[in-house]
Amino acid sequence: MTSQKLMEGLEKAKETVTGSVSNAKVDDLQRDMQDIGAPGARLTTDFGLKVSNTDDWLTVSNEDRLGPSLLEDNHGREKIHRFDHERIPERVVHARGSGAFGTFKLFESAEDVTKAGVLTDTSRTTPVFLRFSTVLGSRGSADTVRDVRGFAVKFYTAEGNWDIVGNDIPVFFIQDSMKFPDVIHAGKPEPNNEVPTAQSAHNNFWDFQYLHSEASHMFMWAMSDRGIPRSYRMMQGFGVNTYRLVNKEGVSHFVKFHFLPLLGVHSFVWDEALKICGQDPDFHRKDLEEAIANGVFPKWKFGIQTLAESQQDDFDFDILDATKVWPEELVPIRYIGELELNRNVDEFFTQTEQAAFCTSHIVPGIDFSDDPLLQGRNFSYFDTQLSRLGINWQELPINRPVCPVMNHQRDGQGRHRITKGSVNYWPNRFNAAPPAKPEEGGYVNYPEKIAGMKIRLKSKKFREHFNQAQLFYNSLAAHEKAHLTAALCFELDHCDDTVVYNRMVERLCDIDLALAQAVAEKVGAPTPTKAGRANHGRECPSLSQTYYAPKEPTIASRRIAILVADGYDAAALEGVRGALKAAQAFTFVIGPKRQPVFAAGENKSGKGLTPDHHFEGMRSTLFDSLFIPGGAHVETLRKNGRVIHWVREAFGHLKAIGATGEAVALVRDACDLPGMRFAAAASNEVVESFGVVTMGGALEPESVKETIDMFKGAKDFVSAYGYAISQHKNFEREMEGLTEMVAF
Numbered sequence: 001m002t003s004q005k006l007m008e009g010l011e012k013a014k015e016t017v018t019g020s021v022s023n024a025k026v027d028d029l030q031r032d033m034q035d036i037g038a039p040g041a042r043l044t045t046d047f048g049l050k051v052s053n054t055d056d057w058l059t060v061s062n063e064d065r066l067g068p069s070l071l072e073d074n075h076g077r078e079k080i081h082r083f084d085h086e087r088i089p090e091r092v093v094h095a096r097g098s099g100a101f102g103t104f105k106l107f108e109s110a111e112d113v114t115k116a117g118v119l120t121d122t123s124r125t126t127p128v129f130l131r132f133s134t135v136l137g138s139r140g141s142a143d144t145v146r147d148v149r150g151f152a153v154k155f156y157t158a159e160g161n162w163d164i165v166g167n168d169i170p171v172f173f174i175q176d177s178m179k180f181p182d183v184i185h186a187g188k189p190e191p192n193n194e195v196p197t198a199q200s201a202h203n204n205f206w207d208f209q210y211l212h213s214e215a216s217h218m219f220m221w222a223m224s225d226r227g228i229p230r231s232y233r234m235m236q237g238f239g240v241n242t243y244r245l246v247n248k249e250g251v252s253h254f255v256k257f258h259f260l261p262l263l264g265v266h267s268f269v270w271d272e273a274l275k276i277c278g279q280d281p282d283f284h285r286k287d288l289e290e291a292i293a294n295g296v297f298p299k300w301k302f303g304i305q306t307l308a309e310s311q312q313d314d315f316d317f318d319i320l321d322a323t324k325v326w327p328e329e330l331v332p333i334r335y336i337g338e339l340e341l342n343r344n345v346d347e348f349f350t351q352t353e354q355a356a357f358c359t360s361h362i363v364p365g366i367d368f369s370d371d372p373l374l375q376g377r378n379f380s381y382f383d384t385q386l387s388r389l390g391i392n393w394q395e396l397p398i399n400r401p402v403c404p405v406m407n408h409q410r411d412g413q414g415r416h417r418i419t420k421g422s423v424n425y426w427p428n429r430f431n432a433a434p435p436a437k438p439e440e441g442g443y444v445n446y447p448e449k450i451a452g453m454k455i456r457l458k459s460k461k462f463r464e465h466f467n468q469a470q471l472f473y474n475s476l477a478a479h480e481k482a483h484l485t486a487a488l489c490f491e492l493d494h495c496d497d498t499v500v501y502n503r504m505v506e507r508l509c510d511i512d513l514a515l516a517q518a519v520a521e522k523v524g525a526p527t528p529t530k531a532g533r534a535n536h537g538r539e540c541p542s543l544s545q546t547y548y549a550p551k552e553p554t555i556a557s558r559r560i561a562i563l564v565a566d567g568y569d570a571a572a573l574e575g576v577r578g579a580l581k582a583a584q585a586f587t588f589v590i591g592p593k594r595q596p597v598f599a600a601g602e603n604k605s606g607k608g609l610t611p612d613h614h615f616e617g618m619r620s621t622l623f624d625s626l627f628i629p630g631g632a633h634v635e636t637l638r639k640n641g642r643v644i645h646w647v648r649e650a651f652g653h654l655k656a657i658g659a660t661g662e663a664v665a666l667v668r669d670a671c672d673l674p675g676m677r678f679a680a681a682a683s684n685e686v687v688e689s690f691g692v693v694t695m696g697g698a699l700e701p702e703s704v705k706e707t708i709d710m711f712k713g714a715k716d717f718v719s720a721y722g723y724a725i726s727q728h729k730n731f732e733r734e735m736e737g738l739t740e741m742v743a744f
Contacts, residue, residue: 021101021102021103021342021343022343023101023103023125023127024127024156024402025101025127025128025129025156025402026101026127026343028156028397028400028402029346029351029397029398032397033346045074045075045078046078046082049075051075054075054079057069057070057073057076058070058072058073058076088353088354088388088389089387089388090138090139091384091388092184092384093135093136093184094133094134094135094150094152095133095134095137095138095139095141096133096134096137096138096139096140096141096143096198097131097132097133097134097150097352098131098132098133098232098284098285098288098289098352099129099130099131099132099345099351099352099355100129100130100288100289100292100298100341100342100343100344100345101127101128101129101341101342101343101344101345102127102128102129102130102297102298102339102340102341102342102343103125103126103127103128103339103340103342104118104125104126104127104128104155104302104337104338104339104340105122105124105125105126105337105338105340106118106119106120106121106122106124106336106337107122107336107337107338108122108334108335108336108337109121109122109336110245110304110334110336111247111248112247113245113247113251113253113255113304113306114245114246114247114253114365114366115246115247115248115364115365116157116159116162116245116363116364116365116366117157117158117159117363117364117365118155118157118158118159118162118363119245119304119336119337119365119366120365124158126155126156126157127155127156127402128153128154128155128156128339129153129154129156129351129355129398130151130152130153130154130339130341131150131152131154131352131355131357132149132150132151132152132232132235132284132288133149133150133152134147134148134149134150134198135147135148135149135150135167135187136184136187136188136198136199136200137197137198138197138198141197141198141281142198142276142277142278142281143276143277143281143282143283143284143285144228144268144273144274144276144277144281144283144284145198145199145228145273145277146199146200146201146222146223146227146228146270146273146487146491147198147200147222147227148167148168148169148222148227149167149168149169149229149232149235150165150166150167150168151166151167151168151235151236151237151238151259152164152165152166152355152357153166153237153259153339154355154357154361154399156401156402157363157401157403158402158403159363159364159403159441160361160363160401160403161361161363161399161401162361162362162363162366163357163358163359163361164237164239164257165239165357165358165359165377165381166237166238166239166240166257166259167237167238167240168226168229168235168236168237168238169218169221169222169226169238169240170221170236170238170240170256170258170325171217171218171221171240171322171323171324171325171468172218172240172322172323172373173209173212173214173215173218173219173323174212174214174215174322174323174373175214175321175322175323175372175373175458175462176372176373176376176458177372177373177375177376177377177379177380178376179212180376180380182208183208183212183215185204186204186205186207186208187200187204187205187208190202190203190204196494199494200222200491201490201491201492201493201494201495202494202495203495203496203497203500206491206492206495206500206501206504207497207499207500207503209504209507210500210503210504210506210507213465213466213507213510214323214462214465215323216465216466216469216507216510216511217323217324217465217466217468217469217472218323220469220472220473220484220511221472223484223487223488223491224472224476224480224483224484224487225267225268225480225483225484225545226267226545227267227487228267228268228269228270228273229265229266229267229268229284230266230267230268230728231263231266231284231287231288231291231557232284232287232288232298233261233263233287233288233291233298233341233557234261234263234264234265234266234267235261235265236258236259236260236261236265236548237258237259237300238256238257238258238259239256239257239258240322240373241322241359241369241371241373241374241377242254242255242256242319242320242322242369242371242374243255243256243257243362243366243367243368243369243371243374244366244367244368244369244446245304245306245365245366245367246365246366246367246446247365250446252309252367252446252448253306253307253308253309254306254307254308254309254311254312254319254320254369255304255305255306255307256304256305256326256331257302257303257304258302258303258304258305258333259300259301259302259303259339260300260301260303260333260335260548261298261299261300261548262299262300262301262550263298263299263550263554263556263557264548264549264550264728265545265548266545266728266729267545268653269483269653269654269729269734270483270486270487270490271652271653271744272621272653275619275621276621276622279619279621279622280622283622288341288344289344290557290586291557292341292342292343292344293344294557294584294586296556296557296584297340297341297342298340298341299338299339299340299341300338300339301335301337301338302335302336302337302338302339303333303334303335303336304333304334304336305326305328305331305332305333305334306331306334307319307326307331315330316461316464316467317461317464317467317468318459318461318462320369320370320371320372321371321461321462322371322372322373322374323465323468324468325468325543327471327540327542327543328540328542329540329541329542350396350397350398351397351398352398354389354393354396354398354399355398355399356385356388356389356393356394356396356399357381358378358381358382358385359374359377359378359381360378360381360382363443364441364442364443364444367445367446370448370450389414390412390413390414391412391413391414392412392413392414392415392416393414395414395415395416395417396416405417406419406433407433408423408424408425408426408433410424466510466511466533467536469510469511470511470512470535470536470538471536471538471539471540471543472540472543473511473512473515473535474512474535474536474537474538474539474540475539475540475541475542475543475544476543476544477544477546477731478735479731479734479735480544480545480546481515482734482735484515485515485518485519488504488508488515488519489518489519489522489523492504492505492519492522492523492525493522493523495523498524498525501523501524501525502525502526504519504525505519505520505523505525505526505528506528506532507532509528509530509531509532509533510531510532510533511535512531512535513528513530513531513535516528516531550726553710553711553722553723553726553727554583554584554710554726555580555583555584555585555708555710555722555725555726556583556584556585557584557585557586558585558586558624558625558725558726559585559586559588559622559623559624559625560580560585560586560587560588560623560624560625560626560627560725561588561590561618561620561623561625561626561627561646562576562577562587562588562589562590562626562627562628562629563590563591563615563626563627563628563637563643563646564589564590564591564597564609564611564628564629564633565591565592565597565633565636565637565640566597566598566633566636567598567599567600567631567632567633567634567635567636568597568599568600568609568629568630568631568633569599569600569629569630569631569660569661569698569699570599570600570602570631571698571699571700571701572629572630572631572660572661572698572699573589573599573609573629574701575699575701575703575704575718576627576629576658576660576699576704576717576718576721578704579704579705579706579707579708579718579722580627580708580722582706582707582708583707583708583710583722585725588612588613588618588623589609589610589611589612589613590611590612590613590614590615590618590646591609591611591613591614591615592614592615592636592640593611593614594610594611594612594613594614594617595610596608596609596610597609597610597611597633599631600631600632600633615640615642615643615646616642619646619649620645620646620647620649620650620653620655621649621653623650623655624655624656624725624728625650625655625656625657625658625724625725626646626647626650626655626656626657626658627657627658627659627721628647628657628658628659628660628663628666628667629659629660629661629663629699630659630660630661630662630663630664630698630699631661631662631663632662634661634662634663634665634666635662637663637666638665638666638669643666644666644669644670645744647666647667647670647671648670648671648742648743648744649744651670651671651692651733651738651739651742651744652739652742652744653729653744654691654729654730654731654733654734654739655691655729655730656691656692656693656721656724656725656727656730657671657691657692657693658692658693658694658717658721658724659692659693659694659695660694660695660696660697660698660699660717661695661696661697661698661699664678664679664681664694664695664696665681667692667694670742671692671738671742673738673741673742674738674741675689675690675736675738676689676690676692676738677689678692678694678696679694679695679696679697680696681696682696682697683695683696683697684696684697686714686715686716686717686720688720688724690730690732690733690736690738691724691727691729691730691732691733692724693717693720693721693724695717699717703716703717703718704718705718705719708722710722710723710726711723
């Protein structure tokens, strides 16, 4: 291969991984980018000297004996000292994260409530960078722990950077930023032994939850399925805090920001999340990269909830309280735009790790409310960047705006911008760089009227802490309530201080007595007989994940494992795999080895089919579904304990399972339980039973459609199997008790 062809191949591979979508911010970054594979590139020092040897330190030596190393080896010293200083301080929270570039487009102007160009100009395409993260864990912790997830978006607008620094949960543990050090200290590893890592299942965390009843609503969300999302791409995003929007007439509205994934909102089951922590701790970041690289770009609808100033006191909760939601049934969400991620990062450190977000980064038409958590975040986020990145952190390529920047700030460590001119102050005799007038786009704060006393006090509505905790629990589906109960039982089982788990059962009595009783029984606390307060019984359907199922069933980006060995049915494999790929699912062949396996009747001197992984190298946890084609290979698979485990584990994790021909017997071996139904041998009837789809006959190529018509009750195998995958998990299987009968 010629050097030119090699470079073309490297560039093509790079585009496949990163995605080739460009925008104003991607173009802006090009001026700081270099390509390690560029033709003619040669190794140099940081000051540009070409290096002829980077493997051996300069020494006083001869052919027979190695002598002392010399300090005059500048290249050696530079290489070592640069390595010694590669790390910057880790974020105190949200240290573990991953991100991608994308674009934001409006499909409806919000000019009635704001003058912000990014929210009114429907002709714009605004570049964005979105960083996802966990909260409690360190940079080296696992992706799939139970935790809140960060959802931080940087909009590179024509008027400056606008940051929405949100989470995948719409509320928070505390109302006032003064308590932020306490809640994080309580959640982090305990100070005496630095245990546990990236977990809330310990005494200090739950001690804090009891002693701060304002946290009751939030810990219910964290213990729900929201705490273990299937993918960053299947999470909602929330701005959490209350902001203001201000229109051209100077009229103010309070606002909450929302992002709704087009793929729906989906989660792991707990056993699955636990196992992935060890099997693939990078699962979420790899999942994001995989989807973008394959062109299945993650998308979210962007929505706003708005309230006029006159409506501030219309509710039984304070709209500035970050521990409360604005129920969608009371304040509808108005979806006005779409955010798409379409390009992976080129280098993790300079882009994802050095990305810095601030709640105080706003643009004209957006302003702050008196939300006490937001007020403290505005100080804290700006302050934390100083210790991590230095005073000139906003000049770093990933953080700098795409619009012009000009001011009289100067110098400081790590200064990049070079400003010409003889003055660095205002006013000056040249009238250089004057403030912008409002008509020129200069920012003007909303003239809020304020009356009160200087006092440390929360208003009356801030002091009510349980109505929305009850509302959230009441709104969950039966399986979601079961998962939340199990999560509390797990967490409190890891608390060895009786005071902690006894008190927490008392707290749960303020939310739901039956919930408190179920948890008490498992964790060893006295079983309560009386509610701390009556459950009001109200529900809000939009608080359940089930509310957000896609309008049309989709399996786009779902990971499907196809289990094979020598003697598989090639027609079934290729037919199903082709249909799945056409629906944008990602298929992976799993075999006994990563050397070729051969279809039934195939000459073994031929090419065969090379599996992507072998049975021991992967686990069912890393896929959304399993398919097993028929063929003589099934007899080999039935004798393989790991394969049986693959099927049982997928069944236990509520995943769709598909099998044709002889493979139906294998699935029956693994999960033949009361109430389960399977297709009869050699029958072309398609049988769906608790998300297990089987057909006893061979799958004929002509029966496979080019597109999968996914709907409940489909009569052809591919459509029925595709629909089962699209449902994410079969929770009926769990609620009927079938998963408890299988060892996995």
